[in-house]
Every structure is written in structure tokens, then in C-alpha cells.
Amino acid sequence: MRVKRVKRNWIKIAFFLIxxxxxxxxxxxxxxxxxxxxxxxxxxxxLIYGIAAFSLNLxxxxxxxxxxxxxxxxxISAYTTAICLAKFHLSPPVASIIALxxxxxxxxxxxxxxLRARGVYFLMITLxxxxxxxxxxxxxxxxxxxxxxISGISRPxxxxxxxxxxxxYYYFVLGIFLICLFIIHRIVRSPFGRSLVGIKESxxxxxxxxxxVWLHQYLCFxxxxxxxxxxxxxxxxxxxxxxxPSLELTPNIEILLxxxxxxxxxxxxxxxxxxxxxxxxxxxxxxTERWLIILGAVYIVTVLYAPGGLMDxxxxxxxxxxxxxxxxxxxxxxx
Amino acid sequence: MDFVILQTFNGLSYGAxxxxxxxxxxxxxxxxxxxxxxxxxxxxxxxxxxxxxxQLVNSYLLGMLGASVVxxxxxxxxxxxxxxxxxxxxxxxxxxTMGFALxxxxxxxxxxxxxxxxxxxPNFLNGPLVVGHFYFPRYRIFMVLVAIFxxxxxxxxxxxxxVGAIVRAAVDNEEMACAMGINxxxxxxSVYALGAxxxxxxxxxxxxxxxxxxxxxxxxxxxxxxxxxxxGRGSLEGAMLGSLVVGLVDNFGKVxxxxxxxxxxxxxxxxxxxxxxxxxxxxK
Numbered sequence: 001m002r003v004k005r006v007k008r009n010w011i012k013i014a015f016f017l018i019x020x021x022x023x024x025x026x027x028x029x030x031x032x033x034x035x036x037x038x039x040x041x042x043x044x045x046x047l048i049y050g051i052a053a054f055s056l057n058l059x060x061x062x063x064x065x066x067x068x069x070x071x072x073x074x075x076i077s078a079y080t081t082a083i084c085l086a087k088f089h090l091s092p093p094v095a096s097i098i099a100l101x102x103x104x105x106x107x108x109x110x111x112x113x114x115l116r117a118r119g120v121y122f123l124m125i126t127l128x129x130x131x132x133x134x135x136x137x138x139x140x141x142x143x144x145x146x147x148x149x150i151s152g153i154s155r156p157x158x159x160x161x162x163x164x165x166x167x168x169y170y171y172f173v174l175g176i177f178l179i180c181l182f183i184i185h186r187i188v189r190s191p192f193g194r195s196l197v198g199i200k201e202s203x204x205x206x207x208x209x210x211x212x213v214w215l216h217q218y219l220c221f222x223x224x225x226x227x228x229x230x231x232x233x234x235x236x237x238x239x240x241x242x243x244x245p246s247l248e249l250t251p252n253i254e255i256l257l258x259x260x261x262x263x264x265x266x267x268x269x270x271x272x273x274x275x276x277x278x279x280x281x282x283x284x285x286x287x288t289e290r291w292l293i294i295l296g297a298v299y300i301v302t303v304l305y306a307p308g309g310l311m312d313x314x315x316x317x318x319x320x321x322x323x324x325x326x327x328x329x330x331x332x333x334x335x
Numbered sequence: 336m337d338f339v340i341l342q343t344f345n346g347l348s349y350g351a352x353x354x355x356x357x358x359x360x361x362x363x364x365x366x367x368x369x370x371x372x373x374x375x376x377x378x379x380x381x382x383x384x385x386x387x388x389x390q391l392v393n394s395y396l397l398g399m400l401g402a403s404v405v406x407x408x409x410x411x412x413x414x415x416x417x418x419x420x421x422x423x424x425x426x427x428x429x430x431x432t433m434g435f436a437l438x439x440x441x442x443x444x445x446x447x448x449x450x451x452x453x454x455x456x457p458n459f460l461n462g463p464l465v466v467g468h469f470y471f472p473r474y475r476i477f478m479v480l481v482a483i484f485x486x487x488x489x490x491x492x493x494x495x496x497x498v499g500a501i502v503r504a505a506v507d508n509e510e511m512a513c514a515m516g517i518n519x520x521x522x523x524x525s526v527y528a529l530g531a532x533x534x535x536x537x538x539x540x541x542x543x544x545x546x547x548x549x550x551x552x553x554x555x556x557x558x559x560x561x562x563x564x565x566x567g568r569g570s571l572e573g574a575m576l577g578s579l580v581v582g583l584v585d586n587f588g589k590v591x592x593x594x595x596x597x598x599x600x601x602x603x604x605x606x607x608x609x610x611x612x613x614x615x616x617x618x619k
Binding site for chain 2: 060066068113116117119120121123124125127128129131132134135136138139140141142248249250253256257260290292293295296297298299300302303304307
């Protein structure tokens with residue numbers, strides 16, 4: 001048994017090494033396969049949305065609070081960076097730091113309002129806050145340029161590397177992504193992360209055990225907002241453009257779909273969801289105009305057939321291969 | 336003073352349209368606890384269906400009837416085939432209605448194209464009604480009257496009839512209603528269909544006022560959510576007052592504080608949620 005487990009660990013390590021090498025080599029693979037940076041572009045997007053999905057997963061997968069307005073933190077951060085750069089001509093690092101501070105500030109402000117609600121009401125109130133922010137972005141023309149959005153944000157120089165080159169920016173995003181993944185992994189595995197799951201399972205029980213439930217939720221809310229803010233900064237430097245449609249209902253629900261599709265409550269699942277959606281949106285829309293129908297179908301199929309997400313499918317396959325069968329064991333983190 | 340009267344009238348007529356749309360959403364939210372993202376699709380599809388029907392038979396009334404029947408059937412199908420399986424799964428229901436909203440929007444784009452279509456209203460509703468030196472468009476007056484008419488019958492149905500009592504019981508306490516021998520799944524399905532039909536009527540009436548175009552479904556949803564949140568889930572009085580407030584605030588906000596107009600609309604809602612999460616008339 002022991003030998004078997006060691007062997008399994010080796011397979012795991014080898015698998016992760018291969019994935020890591022593939023991600024490192026992605027710009028070269030993209031050139032070799034397509035002769036262009038297309039694949040690199042899509043992977044950069046996936047990594048950025050991956051960070052956003054990770055952060056929403058903290059709320060949905062670990063705390064059990066489905067937020068319908070999580071894209072708003074990404075939007076606030078992207079807008080703040082863009083405004084700092086375009087209107088106040090600050091340097092990119094300063095603009096990014098201000099953006100992150102503002103995101104944490106707004107999460108700190110929104111937290112007490114939203115955390116009073118649960119379930120459907122939590123969905124509603126996060127949606128309401130998202131609409132407030134969207135309304136401001138749309139109508140506060142003197143600050144946000146309204147419908148036109150803010151454009152012309154270019155990527156800065158980082159030491160000897162120009163991030164304008166998409167390959168360089170890809171590696172930069174990959175680096176930030178890995179740091180975020182590491183931190184989130186540590187948070188989830190820490191006693192704090194465990195108590196979050198405890199709160200998801202039963203708030204009253206955790207309260208009886210002496211945990212400050214509200215404070216845990218609030219901290220988790222702040223952390224989730226912060227990481228969405230990180231994704232927002234990367235987002236604005238990637239696209240160089242932000243406008244009110246990025247804050248509408250659709251992109252907000254899309255991040256929810258990424259988490260639900262990948263597997264809420266799993267560490268890597270949301271990123272897989274992000275990859276699938278980003279590639280689907282770009283590839284399918286290149287081949288057919290009817291890609292909205294296909295995206296809609298993905299929503300429907302996910303809900304009906306993969307309630308635990310793709311990671312659940314992976315788990316099932318793995319159990320099948322090993323010949324293990326855990327009778328009556330439900331998906332550990334289905335919503 | 337003229338300004339106030341005209342803007343009040345405009346806000347009132349817009350509120351009337353919102354009431355038709357949002358009261359259905361509120362009923363559905365109240366009874367089934369579903370955030371029905373497809374609600375805008377029902378409005379949109381009904382508008383288009385009526386548009387096509389009226390090109391065939393040239394009757395406003397038949398167009399409205401046809402659209403309501405089709406949307407009602409569609410709603411029953413949605414509940415029976417999909418939503419019933421997901422009872423109690425808030426997020427699943429939200430995501431699946433979102434999926435259908437995307438599918439419906441794209442189908443509408445495929446069938447009717449992207450150009451705005453406007454429903455031709457009967458002749459006697461065209462033109463203004465002149466009162467003193469005011470010109471009130473007749474169609475807007477018609478909208479207000481329809482909303483009052485439907486609002487009254489909904490209220491009568493909910494407050495005075497046995498069926499209404501059953502629906503109220505299902506809103507207040509589902510388990511208890513079940514225990515009393517009420518077939519809650521059937522009640523839920525009927526309420527969902529009724530809500531969808533209300534959205535359909537809204538779509539046909541709104542189609543003669545705003546035009547219909549893909550994307551309108553998602554544009555209207557936020558307003559309806561504000562109405563539901565302000566009024567409280569499943570409350571008819573709440574939906575009525577909420578639509579009135581939203582119609583007026585939206586109109587005056589856009590005229591008086593254009594830079595903050597959406598803020599003036601959404602901020603009271605957030606405040607309401609923070610102070611009284613169940614809305615004005617909602618129950619725990």
C-alpha cells in the first residue's frame with residue numbers, strides 16, 4: 001500500500017511538472033502550432049480570469065456565498081488603474097497600488113451590507129451593488145468617460161523587459177497567477193480556511209464553538225475582493241480598455257459560471273472553468289455567429305449534468321481507474 | 336409646474352410598464368425563490384411574437400393573446416423539464432435561467448434580426464390627448480390604464496379568492512402549505528406561468544412604446560430587480576409601489592441629475608436591502 005501511494009505521488013508530481021512545462025513553453029508552442037501569438041493571448045486571458053475565479057471561489061466554494069457582483073471588483077480595480085493612468089498620469093505601479101487599495105476599500109464598505117443576507121438574498125444584494133457601480137461607470141462621465149470607456153492604456157516596461165510584448169506579459173501574468181494560487185492554496189489549507197468551510201456547513205454550530213462567524217466572513221470577503229482587484233489590474237493592462245459593459249450582469253455571471261463549471265470548493269477547478277470558457281468564447285465565436293446559444297447550452301449542461309463541476313468528473317474518472325468506489329460519497333463541495 | 340406634471344406623467348406611464356414586467360418577476364421570486372434571469376427573454380420574445388402575428392392577422396388583441404399563450408406554454412415547459420429538478424438549488428436555478436436567457440436572445444436575433452421592431456398600435460391609441468395646453472400621448476394613458484386594470488384583477492385574485500389564498504399560503508410557508516394538502520409544485524408552476532404571461536403582456540404593450548431589439552431583455556432586468564427589492568418578494572402592493580417609485584425616480588433622476596441618474600435609482604435599493612432586506616411589504 002505504501003509503495004503504491006509513493007508511486008501515485010510520483011505520478012502526481014510528474015503530471016504537475018508536465019503541465020508547468022507546457023505553460024512555460026506556451027508562447028513557443030503557440031508559434032509552432034499557429035505561427036502567431038493567438039494561443040498566448042488566450043492563455044493570458046484565461047490566467048487573468050482564473051485569478052478572478054479563484055477569488056470568487058473563496059466566497060462560493062468555501063464560504064457558500066454565491067456573489068452575483070464579483071466582476072465588479074475586477075471592474076473597480078481596472079477603472080481605477082485606467083483613471084489614475086489616463087486622467088492623473090501616475091506611474092503604473094502607483095496606479096496599481098491605488099487600485100488595489102480602492103478595491104479593498106470598496107469591499108470593506110460593501111461587506112457589512114451584503115453579509116447580512118444569505119442565499120437568494122445574497123445573490124440579489126450583490127447584484128444590486130454591481131448595478132450601482134455599473135450606473136456610476138455609465139453616467140459619471142467626467143470621471144469615467146461614460147459609454148466610451150477609457151482606452152489607450154499601454155503596458156509598462158518592467159526592468160529590461162517590455163510588457164508590451166505579449167509573450168513577456170504572459171510570463172508576468174503567469175508569475176502573478178502562481179503567487180496568487182500559492183497564497184490562496186495556503187489560505188484554504190490554513191485553520192482559517194478550514195473554519196470557512198465549517199461556516200459554510202453550519203453557521204450556528206461554528207458560532208456555538210466560539211468562532212466569530214461574521215469576522216471570518218468579512219475577512220474572506222476582503223481577501224476575495226483583493227484578488228479580484230489583482231485580476232482587474234492585469235485585465236486593464238491586457239486589454240488597455242475598459243467600458244461599462246464589463247460591469248454588466250453578463251460578465252458577472254460568467255465568472256460564476258467559470259467557478260461552477262470548474263468545480264466550486266476545489267483549488268484548481270475554477271481555473272479550468274476559466275480556460276474552458278475563454279477558449280470556448282474565442283474559438284466558437286470564430287467559427288459561428290451562434291456562439292451565444294452554445295454558451296447558453298454550457299450553462300444549462302453544467303447545471304444539469306455537472307453540478308460538482310469538471311473537477312467532479314476528474315474525481316469520478318480517477319476513482320474508476322483505481323477501481324475504488326466510495327459508496328454514498330457525495331461530491332465534497334457541490335453547491 | 337408644467338415640467339413637473341409632464342415628467343410625473345412620463346414617470347407614471349413608464350412605471351406602469353415596469354409594473355407589468357416586474358410584478359411577474361416578484362411573484363416568481365416570492366413563490367419559487369428563483370432569480371429568473373429569463374424574465375427579460377419572455378418580454379422580448381412576446382414582443383417579437385406579437386409583431387409577427389400582427390403582420391399576419393393585423394389585430395393587436397390577437398397578437399397579445401397569441402404571444403401570451405406561447406410564452407405561458409414555454410414557461411410551463413421550463414418548469415416541468417428543468418426548474419423543478421433544481422428545487423432548493425438557488426445558484427443552479429440562476430445559472431440555468433441565465434443559460435436560457437442567452438439561448439432565447441440569440442434565437443430572437445437569428446429569427447427576427449438585430450434591427451429594432453416596433454409594434455403598430457391600433458389607430459385610436461395613436462396621437463395625443465389634449466387637456467388644456469398639455470399633450471398626453473394616448474398610448475401612454477392606455478399603458479397606465481392596462482396596468483391599473485391588471486393590477487386590480489391580480490389584487491382581487493390574490494386577496495379575495497380561494498386560489499389567491501392558496502398562493503399566499505405557498506409564499507408564506509411552503510412546508511406548511513404542503514402539509515395542508517396544497518399541491519405546491521402545481522401552484523409554483525402556475526405562478527411561474529402567470530409571471531411569464533405578465534412579462535409577455537408587458538412585452539407586447541412595451542413593444543408599441545419602446546421598440547424591441549435583442550439586448551432589451553438584459554436592459555430591463557435591473558429595473559425589475561429594483562422594483563422587486565423595494566417592494567418585497569411576492570408582494571403585489573410592493574410591486575405596484577416599487578414600479579411607481581422606480582418610474583418616477585428614473586424619470587426625474589435622468590432629467591435633474593444626469594451624471595448620477597442610475598445612482599439615484601440603485602442607491603435607495605441598496606439602502607433598503609441594508610435596512611430592511613425583505614423590502615417594504617415583504618415578509619420574513
